[in-house]
Amino acid sequence: MSEEASSMRPRIRLEGHTVHLGGMWTAATLEKAYAEAQKKLPPEGTIIVDFAGVTKLDTSGAWFIDRALRALHEQGREVHSINLSPGSRSLLNLVGEQADPREVKLTRLHFTFLQRAGHASLKVGDNALDYLAFLGETAIQWLRVVTLRAHWRLPMFFTHLEQTGVNAVPIIGLLSFLIGVVIAYQGLYLLQNYGATALVARLAGLTILRELGPLIAAIVVAGRTSSAFTAEIGAMRVSEEIDAIVAMGLSPAEMLVLPRIFGLVVALPLLTVLADAAGIVGAGVTAHLVGGIAPRAFAHELAQGVGVTTLLTGLAKAPVFAVVIATLGCFHGFRAESNAESVGRRTTRSVVQSIFFVIVIDAVFSVAYSNLHL
Amino acid sequence: MDKTSKDYPVVRLRNVRTVFGHHMVHDDISLDLRRGEIVALLGGSGSGKTTLMRVMALLHRPQAGDVELFGQRPGRDSSEMQALRARMGYMFQFGALFGGFTIRRNVEFPLIEHTSLPRRLIEEIAQLKIQLVGLDPMVAGLMPSELSGGMKKRAALARTLALDPELLMLDEPGSGLDPASARSLDELIGRLHAALGLTVVMVTHDLASVQRLADRAILLHEGNVLADGSPRELLESDDPRVRYFFQLELKKSQSMSSRAAARVS
Numbered sequence: 001m002s003e004e005a006s007s008m009r010p011r012i013r014l015e016g017h018t019v020h021l022g023g024m025w026t027a028a029t030l031e032k033a034y035a036e037a038q039k040k041l042p043p044e045g046t047i048i049v050d051f052a053g054v055t056k057l058d059t060s061g062a063w064f065i066d067r068a069l070r071a072l073h074e075q076g077r078e079v080h081s082i083n084l085s086p087g088s089r090s091l092l093n094l095v096g097e098q099a100d101p102r103e104v105k106l107t108r109l110h111f112t113f114l115q116r117a118g119h120a121s122l123k124v125g126d127n128a129l130d131y132l133a134f135l136g137e138t139a140i141q142w143l144r145v146v147t148l149r150a151h152w153r154l155p156m157f158f159t160h161l162e163q164t165g166v167n168a169v170p171i172i173g174l175l176s177f178l179i180g181v182v183i184a185y186q187g188l189y190l191l192q193n194y195g196a197t198a199l200v201a202r203l204a205g206l207t208i209l210r211e212l213g214p215l216i217a218a219i220v221v222a223g224r225t226s227s228a229f230t231a232e233i234g235a236m237r238v239s240e241e242i243d244a245i246v247a248m249g250l251s252p253a254e255m256l257v258l259p260r261i262f263g264l265v266v267a268l269p270l271l272t273v274l275a276d277a278a279g280i281v282g283a284g285v286t287a288h289l290v291g292g293i294a295p296r297a298f299a300h301e302l303a304q305g306v307g308v309t310t311l312l313t314g315l316a317k318a319p320v321f322a323v324v325i326a327t328l329g330c331f332h333g334f335r336a337e338s339n340a341e342s343v344g345r346r347t348t349r350s351v352v353q354s355i356f357f358v359i360v361i362d363a364v365f366s367v368a369y370s371n372l373h374l
Numbered sequence: 375m376d377k378t379s380k381d382y383p384v385v386r387l388r389n390v391r392t393v394f395g396h397h398m399v400h401d402d403i404s405l406d407l408r409r410g411e412i413v414a415l416l417g418g419s420g421s422g423k424t425t426l427m428r429v430m431a432l433l434h435r436p437q438a439g440d441v442e443l444f445g446q447r448p449g450r451d452s453s454e455m456q457a458l459r460a461r462m463g464y465m466f467q468f469g470a471l472f473g474g475f476t477i478r479r480n481v482e483f484p485l486i487e488h489t490s491l492p493r494r495l496i497e498e499i500a501q502l503k504i505q506l507v508g509l510d511p512m513v514a515g516l517m518p519s520e521l522s523g524g525m526k527k528r529a530a531l532a533r534t535l536a537l538d539p540e541l542l543m544l545d546e547p548g549s550g551l552d553p554a555s556a557r558s559l560d561e562l563i564g565r566l567h568a569a570l571g572l573t574v575v576m577v578t579h580d581l582a583s584v585q586r587l588a589d590r591a592i593l594l595h596e597g598n599v600l601a602d603g604s605p606r607e608l609l610e611s612d613d614p615r616v617r618y619f620f621q622l623e624l625k626k627s628q629s630m631s632s633r634a635a636a637r638v639s
Contacts (some may be wrong), residue, residue: 098506106514
């Protein structure tokens with residue numbers, strides 16, 4: 001071992017009733033002394049601790065020595081410290097004045113599985129009520145805006161329209177196009193067994209316009225936008241900006257939530273139309289390239305099999321999805337606590353719940369449409 | 375030169391220039407902080423006190439100039455910078471405690487990461503530091519969100535002291551504390567300074583604390599060092615700008631104490 005390294009490590013040497021300490025006693029070097037210190041104490045009688053060789057002492061080292069001295073005192077043994085530098089002495093005094101940290105027992109709450117399950121289910125109910133209250137507050141603010149007692153915040157509305165709508169065009173267009181390709185591929189493969197490849201236009205048109213177009217647009221928006229809403233509003237909570245709005249006598253629901261909802265309610269149906277169109281184009285291109293169906297024939301078949309009603313049944317879902325996604329995103333933002341971790345957790349939750357409810361609502365629509373014979 | 379000798383500068387700034395956008399914070403600042411000094415950085419709001427301390431802590435890279443710490447000039451090598459940072463402690467203005475950890479875990483954190491001590495000893499050392507800064511021992515089990523601003527500040531100091539840094543940087547340690555707590559915090563810093571031979575830099579507006587604690591005060595004004603000397607020298611300075619600053623600050627603290635006195639009576 002090099003000379004420098006050996007001068008750094010804490011040393012304990014026993015000589016009669018004297019314990020000679022040497023080297024550095026700091027948090028970084030203490031580990032080596034830990035085991036050694038237990039063994040090297042004089043068996044009985046008065047102990048003299050000689051600090052002459054100590055080159056450096058910090059609070060960790062001082063505590064380490066102090067706890068050993070406390071243990072000796074408890075055994076009723078007399079201890080004298082000698083050759084202490086003034087700094088080391090005042091440090092040992094400072095540490096010695098403190099109550100024994102080992103005696104502090106921090107109580108941690110432990111829950112059984114049943115308690116946790118109960119707690120979680122109560123929380124679900126609480127959250128649902130909270131969400132309902134949030135919807136109520138938003139609806140009241142909406143009424144105030146509609147009756148012109150509060151502002152339509154048009155600049156904010158256009159900002160959100162751009163962020164949630166225009167900026168999502170490339171990803172939603174591309175994804176829907178690819179889904180159209182996949183459906184046409186699978187459809188052609190299935191239908192050629194019956195010599196009915198021409199029907200692929202109806203198959204793709206129906207699936208995309210009714211279900212997949214609205215769903216893909218909504219799921220992408222749920223991932224992109226509800227997370228953004230939660231993170232934005234959550235960060236404003238952390239920096240007390242929300243409190244500032246409230247303290248100025250303004251309504252965060254009116255200023256922050258409504259423009260986001262309005263923006264998304266306009267953006268999502270438009271994105272759905274885009275998703276429909278891109279999906280149909282994808283299917284048409286595939287039908288032409290793989291199935292040899294001329295675009296004109298594809299369009300004709302599409303017009304025959306799929307009416308405006310189909311388009312509208314799909315489109316009608318989009319505003320509902322938009323309200324759910326926007327309100328959930330904002331709701332979780334407001335429920336975030338003022339720390340970064342909570343904002344992250346809420347963001348995750350808002351995305352998962354948005355996607356979940358989009359699919360649940362889609363199922364509800366299917367049942368409703370089939371009862372209405374649409 | 376021997377890097378541990380008393381007169382080797384712990385921090386050496388040479389011609390530091392810091393610019394945010396079009397706003398120049400530091401024009402040309404050069405100074406040396408010697409080992410064992412307690413230095414107060416003074417100046418009006420926006421005079422670049424905190425930024426200067428961030429430059430010293432290698433948290434902000436200046437546009438021009440050199441920073442030397444413990445006699446070394448850190449390059450862009452991140453492991454080199456990490457090693458230097460482990461020798462200093464920085465207490466942020468609002469504590470910057472980790473919100474997901476209990477207070478004790480916050481204080482244990484640097485010890486766990488930087489040493490290989492047994493877990494039990496780390497727990498004891500962390501608990502000791504929490505008590506040292508004057509917090510109730512049971513606070514250790516609470517989360518940062520359950521603490522008041524002043525308690526957070528003390529907990530943050532406990533975390534900053536976890537590894538007994540050679541260079542302690544404090545961003546407004548007394549703000550948000552009542553006068554008695556601020557005084558006892560000063561006392562603690564003074565005792566630790568005496569016992570450990572710490573070098574302390576602090577940004578502060580509390581002139582009473584500067585007079586109690588600091589060996590040296592540096593007044594920043596319009597991006598430069600306007601005055602540098604003992605607190606007494608600065609208070610007795612002939613420079614009208616220095617006098618003006620102290621008059622304003624004194625008036626502020628006097629009006630605060632007279633208001634407090636009025637409330638008491």
